[in-house]
Amino acid sequence: MPALLTRMPALLVSKRRFHLDLTAVGFLLLIAVLVFLVANPIIRMVVESLTGADGSISLERYAQAFGRSRYVQALWTTLYLGMTATAFSLILALPMAWGVSRTNMPFRGFFNLSVLAAFIMPPFLGAIAWILLAGPNAGWLNRVWMDVFGGESGPFNLFSFWGLAMVIALYAFPLVYIFTKSALDLISTELEDAAFIHGAGRLDTLRRVTLPLVLPAICGAAILVFLESIALYGTPVLIAIPARINVATTQIATFFEFPLRVEVAAAYAMPMLATTVVLLVVQRLLLSRKGYVSVSGKGGERRPLDIGPWKWLLAAYCGLIAAITVVVPLVTLLQTAFSRAWGRGLSLDNLTLDNFKAILFEQATVRDAIINTMVYAGSAAMACVVIGVAVAYVTQRRLLPFPGVIQFLALAPFAVPGIVLAVAFYAAYAGPPFSLYGSGLLIIIAFVTRFLPISATAATAAVRSLNPELEEAVRIIGGSRYTALSRVVVPLLSKTLFGSFILVFIIATRELSTAVFLTGPNSRVMSVLILDLSEQGSYEELAAIGVVMLVVTTAVVALGMKFVGRDFMTRR
Amino acid sequence: MSKLVLEGLVKRYGGTAVVKDLDLALHEGEFVSLLGPSGCGKTTTLRMIAGFMDPTEGSIRMNGELLSSASGSTPPEKRGMSMIFQSYAIWPNMTVGENVGFGLAVRRQPKAEVRKRVAEILEIVQLGHLIDRYPAELSGGQQQRVALARAIVVRPQVLLLDEPLSNLDANLREDMRNEIRRLHDEFGMTTVYVTHDQSEAMAISDRIAVINEGRLEQIDSPWALYNRPRTRFVAEFIGRTNLVEGVLQDSHIQCEGFSITADAFEANGKRAGSPVAVSIRPQALQLHAEQPLHDRSATPVVIRRRTYLGEHWDYVVSPLSSSTELRASAPPAAAFEQGGRAWMSMNRDGIAVLP
Numbered sequence: 001m002p003a004l005l006t007r008m009p010a011l012l013v014s015k016r017r018f019h020l021d022l023t024a025v026g027f028l029l030l031i032a033v034l035v036f037l038v039a040n041p042i043i044r045m046v047v048e049s050l051t052g053a054d055g056s057i058s059l060e061r062y063a064q065a066f067g068r069s070r071y072v073q074a075l076w077t078t079l080y081l082g083m084t085a086t087a088f089s090l091i092l093a094l095p096m097a098w099g100v101s102r103t104n105m106p107f108r109g110f111f112n113l114s115v116l117a118a119f120i121m122p123p124f125l126g127a128i129a130w131i132l133l134a135g136p137n138a139g140w141l142n143r144v145w146m147d148v149f150g151g152e153s154g155p156f157n158l159f160s161f162w163g164l165a166m167v168i169a170l171y172a173f174p175l176v177y178i179f180t181k182s183a184l185d186l187i188s189t190e191l192e193d194a195a196f197i198h199g200a201g202r203l204d205t206l207r208r209v210t211l212p213l214v215l216p217a218i219c220g221a222a223i224l225v226f227l228e229s230i231a232l233y234g235t236p237v238l239i240a241i242p243a244r245i246n247v248a249t250t251q252i253a254t255f256f257e258f259p260l261r262v263e264v265a266a267a268y269a270m271p272m273l274a275t276t277v278v279l280l281v282v283q284r285l286l287l288s289r290k291g292y293v294s295v296s297g298k299g300g301e302r303r304p305l306d307i308g309p310w311k312w313l314l315a316a317y318c319g320l321i322a323a324i325t326v327v328v329p330l331v332t333l334l335q336t337a338f339s340r341a342w343g344r345g346l347s348l349d350n351l352t353l354d355n356f357k358a359i360l361f362e363q364a365t366v367r368d369a370i371i372n373t374m375v376y377a378g379s380a381a382m383a384c385v386v387i388g389v390a391v392a393y394v395t396q397r398r399l400l401p402f403p404g405v406i407q408f409l410a411l412a413p414f415a416v417p418g419i420v421l422a423v424a425f426y427a428a429y430a431g432p433p434f435s436l437y438g439s440g441l442l443i444i445i446a447f448v449t450r451f452l453p454i455s456a457t458a459a460t461a462a463v464r465s466l467n468p469e470l471e472e473a474v475r476i477i478g479g480s481r482y483t484a485l486s487r488v489v490v491p492l493l494s495k496t497l498f499g500s501f502i503l504v505f506i507i508a509t510r511e512l513s514t515a516v517f518l519t520g521p522n523s524r525v526m527s528v529l530i531l532d533l534s535e536q537g538s539y540e541e542l543a544a545i546g547v548v549m550l551v552v553t554t555a556v557v558a559l560g561m562k563f564v565g566r567d568f569m570t571r572r
Numbered sequence: 573m574s575k576l577v578l579e580g581l582v583k584r585y586g587g588t589a590v591v592k593d594l595d596l597a598l599h600e601g602e603f604v605s606l607l608g609p610s611g612c613g614k615t616t617t618l619r620m621i622a623g624f625m626d627p628t629e630g631s632i633r634m635n636g637e638l639l640s641s642a643s644g645s646t647p648p649e650k651r652g653m654s655m656i657f658q659s660y661a662i663w664p665n666m667t668v669g670e671n672v673g674f675g676l677a678v679r680r681q682p683k684a685e686v687r688k689r690v691a692e693i694l695e696i697v698q699l700g701h702l703i704d705r706y707p708a709e710l711s712g713g714q715q716q717r718v719a720l721a722r723a724i725v726v727r728p729q730v731l732l733l734d735e736p737l738s739n740l741d742a743n744l745r746e747d748m749r750n751e752i753r754r755l756h757d758e759f760g761m762t763t764v765y766v767t768h769d770q771s772e773a774m775a776i777s778d779r780i781a782v783i784n785e786g787r788l789e790q791i792d793s794p795w796a797l798y799n800r801p802r803t804r805f806v807a808e809f810i811g812r813t814n815l816v817e818g819v820l821q822d823s824h825i826q827c828e829g830f831s832i833t834a835d836a837f838e839a840n841g842k843r844a845g846s847p848v849a850v851s852i853r854p855q856a857l858q859l860h861a862e863q864p865l866h867d868r869s870a871t872p873v874v875i876r877r878r879t880y881l882g883e884h885w886d887y888v889v890s891p892l893s894s895s896t897e898l899r900a901s902a903p904p905a906a907a908f909e910q911g912g913r914a915w916m917s918m919n920r921d922g923i924a925v926l927p
Contacts, residue, residue, distance in 0.1 A: 467659050467661065469657040469658070469659050469661035470661045470663060472622070472624055472648070472655070472657065472661065473655065473657060473661035473663070473722075474649075474663075474674070475623075475624070475647065475648035475649050476622050476623075476624075476648045476649070476651070476653055476654055476655040476732070477649075477654050477655075477674060477675035477678070477722065477723070477726060478649045478652075478675050478678045478679055478726065479649055479674070479678045480647075480649055483649075483678060487663075487674075488663050488665065491665040492663075492664065492665055
C-alpha cells in the first residue's frame with residue numbers, strides 16, 4: 001500500500017507537464033474508497049482480535065474465544081452442518097441439472113424456472129415456511145400424518161440437525177444446479193456420440209465421459225454451497241436455536257449480546273475467514289484447470305438424450321424438489337399471510353387481509369423497515385455499480401499502477417462471510433471517530449462492501465469485451481477520456497450495469513447476516529425485522545411481510561428479465 | 573520543412589525493445605506506409621505517433637513542435653490527428669451521422685456547420701443515404717467508409733491508419749484501397765498507413781518504410797524497394813526473389829554456373845574479389861528458345877519445373893553445369909517443356925547487390 005500511494009503523485013506530476021488529467025484525481029479517490037470499504041474494516045477486525053483488555057498486543061481474545069468447549073463444539077457442528085448441507089444440495093441438484101440440460105425429460109422449462117424461484121427465495125423465508133410445515137406436533141405435515149395414520153405425534157421434527165441441514169440445502173442447491181447446468185450446456189452431443197459409437201452404454205457414457213467433464217464445475221459449486229451454509233445466519237437462528245444446536249454464526253451473535261465482546265467475536269470469526277479464503281483459492285484452481293478445454297461451447301449440435309421411461313421417474317423426482325423448495329412453502333406462506341390463525345387451515349372464515357393492513361398501515365416499525373430496505377438496497381446497488389465500473393475500467397485499461405491491488409481489494413469481500421463482515425464493520429465504524437452505529441449509512445456501506453465483488457466482476461467482464469479502440473477513436477478525434485467514458489463506455493455498458501444493479505438490489509433486500517449487528521432502532525431492515533418477529537411467534541404477520549418481500553423481488557426480477565435478458569441472474 | 577518527424581524513437585517493455593532507434597520524417601501531404609511482419613513494431617510506432625503510448629527514448633515532433641518524449645506527451649485528443657482502426661471502432665450506440673459528426677461536436681462547432689459538413693463528407697464516401705442508420709445495420713465496407721468519413725471530416729493534421737483493410741474480403745479490399753488513396757489526394761492529408769501486406773503498401777504509398785524487429789530497414793518509393801532493395805530482409809520481404817551468392821569481378825559477378833554482367837548492377841561500393849549476395853527478381857530473368865543475338869552473355873539452362881498460373885509461367889531453371897535453382901517468371905506465350913533447354917538472359921532492373 002505505501003508504495004502505491006507514493007507513486008501516485010509522481011503519476012500526476014508527469015502528466016501535468018502538458019495537461020492535468022482530472023480523471024486521475026477521481027481514480028485516486030477510488031483507491032481511498034476501496035481502502036475505506038474493504039481494507040480498513042478487515043484490518044481493524046484483525047487488530048481488535050489481537051488487542052488485549054489493557055490495549056497491548058496479546059492472544060487473550062483468542063484464548064477467550066476458543067477456551068470453552070461449547071464454543072469449539074459450535075465450530076465442529078458448523079463443519080458437519082456445512083458438509084451435510086452440501087451433500088443434500090448435490091443430491092437435489094445433479095439429477096435435475098442433467099435431466100434439464102441433456103435429456104428428453106418432460107417439463108424441463110418449468111423445472112428450470114422452479115430452481116430460479118428457489119434461488120430468489122430468501123433462505124429465512126423458506127425456513128419459516130418449513131417451521132410451519134414440519135414443526136413438531138403443530139406442523140402441517142405432522143398434522144396430516146396424524147389425520148391419516150392416527151397417533152399422538154407426527155414423525156417430522158424440523159428442529160434437529162438433519163432438519164436444519166435439509167432446509168439450508170433446499171435454498172442453497174440452486175448454485176450447484178446453475179454451475180452444473182452451465183457446464184453441461186457447453187458439452188457437445190458429439191462427445192457422447194463418440195462414446196456410444198465406441199461401445200459405451202448410456203450409464204457408462206454418463207459415468208466416464210459426461211460426469212468427468214463437468215466435475216470441476218460441480219466441485220467448484222459444492223465449495224460455494226459449503227461456504228454459504230457455514231456463513232448462514234437466519235436459518236440457524238430460526239431452527240438451530242430451538243433445536244439447541246449451536247453453530248458458529250449463532251455463537252458470534254452471542255458475543256454481541258450483553259456484555260458486548262466485539263474483540264472476542266473478531267477472534268472467533270478468524271477460522272471461518274481462513275476456511276473461506278482457502279476454499280475459494282481451491283475453487284479457483286479447480287475451475288481454471290486447463291485439462292478440461294473441451295468444455296468450450298463449440299463443436300456440433302446438441303440434442304436431448306432419449307432416456308426412455310426413466311424420464312418419467314426423473315421428472316417425478318424433479319417435481320418433488322420443485323414442490324418442497326418452492327410450491328409447498330409458497331402456498332404455506334400465502335395461506336398463513338391471509339389467515340386469522342395459521343393453524344386453522346383453509347376455510348372462508350379464516351380468510352383475512354388484516355395482516356397486510358397491519359404491517360403496511362398500522363405498524364410503523366414494519367413500514368419503516370420496508371422503506372429502509374428499499375432505500376438501503378437501492379443506494380447500495382447504485383454505489384456498487386458505480387464503484388464496480390470504476391474498478392473494472394481502471395484495472396482493464398491499466399490507468400493506475402498496480403491494477404492487481406485494486407482488483408484484489410474490490411473482490412476480497414467475496415471471501416468474507418457476511419457475519420464476519422458485520423463484525424469487521426462494527427469494529428471499524430460503529431464507535432468513534434465515525435460513530436456510525438445505528439445509522440442507515442453504516443448498513444449501506446456494509447452492503448456496498450459485501451456486494452462489490454458481484455458488480456465489479458460483472459463490470460470487468462463487460463469492459464473486457466469492449467474493444468479499447470472504441471475509446472481510442474474518441475481520444476484521437478479530440479475527445480477527452482471523460483468524453484470517452486460518458487459518450488461511449490457507459491452507454492455501451494448500460495445494459496450490463498442495469499443487470500448488476502438489479503442483481504445487487506435483490507440480494508441486498510434480503511441480506512441478513514451483514515445487517516444483523518449493524519441495525520439500530522431506526523435503521524431496521526425487513527430481514528432483521530422478520531427474525532425479531534419470529535421470536536414473538538406471530539407467524540401470520542411474518543408471512544405477510546414475506547409475501548410483500550417476494551412480490552417486490554419478483555417484480556424486480558421480471559424487470560431485469562425484460563430489459564437485460566432471461567438469464568441475467570444465472571449467467572456464468 | 574518536414575511535417576512529422578520521429579527521432580531516435582525507442583519503446584521498451586521491461587527489458588525487451590519493441591521499437592529500436594527509429595528515425596522517420598514525413599513531408600506535408602505525403603502518404604507513407606509502415607510495412608513489416610506482425611510483431612515488428614509498426615503498430616507500436618503508430619500508437620506512439622497517436623499519443624496512446626509514450627516512447628521510452630526519442631521524440632516525435634509535428635510542425636516542429638514536440639509532441640512525445642520520454643518525459644511526457646501531449647494526449648491524443650490535443651494532437652489534431654485522426655485515426656482509422658483495425659476494428660473501425662465505429663461507436664455502435666451512435667448513428668452514422670453522430671459517429672461522423674462526433675469530432676466536430678467535441679470541437680464545439682455550431683450545430684448547423686456540423687450537419688453541413690457531415691452531409692458533405694458522407695456524400696463524398698457515398699453514404700449520404702445511410703446517415704440515420706446504426707452501425708450494426710451496415711456492411712463491413714460501409715463501416716469502413718464511416719470510419720474514413722469520421723477521420724477525414726475533422727481535417728486532421730495527420731491521418732493514421734492501422735491495418736484498415738485486414739478485416740475486409742479480397743475484392744472489397746482493392747476498392748477501399750483506391751478509395752483511401754482518392755480521399756488522400758483530394759484532401760492532401762499527411763498519412764501514415766500501417767500494414768503487413770506488401771502489395772497493399774506498394775499500391776497505395778508514396779514511400780514505404782520497411783520495419784523489421786523494431787528497426788527501420790529501408791524507406792523508399794515502391795519502385796526502389798522492389799528493384800533496389802538495400803538489405804537482405806527487404807529483398808526477401810518485398811515480392812519474391814532469387815538470393816544468390818557470388819564473387820565480384822572487374823566486369824561481372826561470378827555465381828555458381830552463371831555470371832551477371834557489369835551493366836546489370838551497381839557494385840554498391842564493393843571491391844573486386846569480395847564475395848557478394850545478389851537479389852535477382854524472377855521478372856529480371858528472361859527465357860529464350862535460341863541464344864539471343866544481341867546478348868552474348870546469355871546462359872544455357874535446363875527447365876527443372878514449371879507451373880502455369882494463368883497470367884504468367886513460373887519456371888524453376890538451373891544453369892547447365894550447376895545445381896543452382898533460379899525462379900523465372902515468363903509470359904504465357906513463352907512455353908518450355910519440363911526437362912528441356914533454354915537460354916536465360918537478365919534485365920538490369922530487378923537485380924541488386926546487397927550491402
